[in-house]
Amino acid sequence: MLTVRRRSHAPAAGPYPLCPQRRNWKEVKSDGKAEIDIDVIRQLLQEYEILNLINHPNIVKVYGFYRGDLNHKPAILLEYCKFNLEQVIKDLDDIYLVGIIYEICSAMRYVHAKKIIHRDLKPDNILLDDYLYPKIT
Numbered sequence: 001m002l003t004v005r006r007r008s009h010a011p012a013a014g015p016y017p018l019c020p021q022r023r024n025w026k027e028v029k030s031d032g033k034a035e036i037d038i039d040v041i042r043q044l045l046q047e048y049e050i051l052n053l054i055n056h057p058n059i060v061k062v063y064g065f066y067r068g069d070l071n072h073k074p075a076i077l078l079e080y081c082k083f084n085l086e087q088v089i090k091d092l093d094d095i096y097l098v099g100i101i102y103e104i105c106s107a108m109r110y111v112h113a114k115k116i117i118h119r120d121l122k123p124d125n126i127l128l129d130d131y132l133y134p135k136i137t
Contacts, residue, residue: 041067041074048076050116058107060127060135081127081135089123092132100126100134107136 044065051062061079068074085100092100104126111118118136127135 044074044076051076054111054114054116056107056110058103058134058136059111060137078137079135081129083128084124085126085128085134086123088128096132100128100132103134104136107134111136 048062048065051060060081062076063079064077066072066075066077089097104121108118108121121136125137127137129135
């Protein structure tokens, strides 16, 4: 049996959480019932809607939203990028790093012009496509 639970306090995220911290999306009670935290789902949907409105070559493209079920977490379906910046940063030459930094700045300038705050920009959240172009998640 699946029941929806509302939290008694407001979530910590502000009005534009592009990459909010993930919390546990469900709890399984001792009686076997699973409860889904509706605020976590709402926050993920808000992130999906924001990403869906953004059109920039260095912002990851979204293709859909998976609502999840009892066995699988809800997820945002993103374009495929094999690596993130943290995985490959030590292997890149300085000339590539300068280009990546420039493109990250371009994407963040675009996002900030839309009055969106990222709140979690770090190498793990910067994906690289096959041509080493960064995609901010």
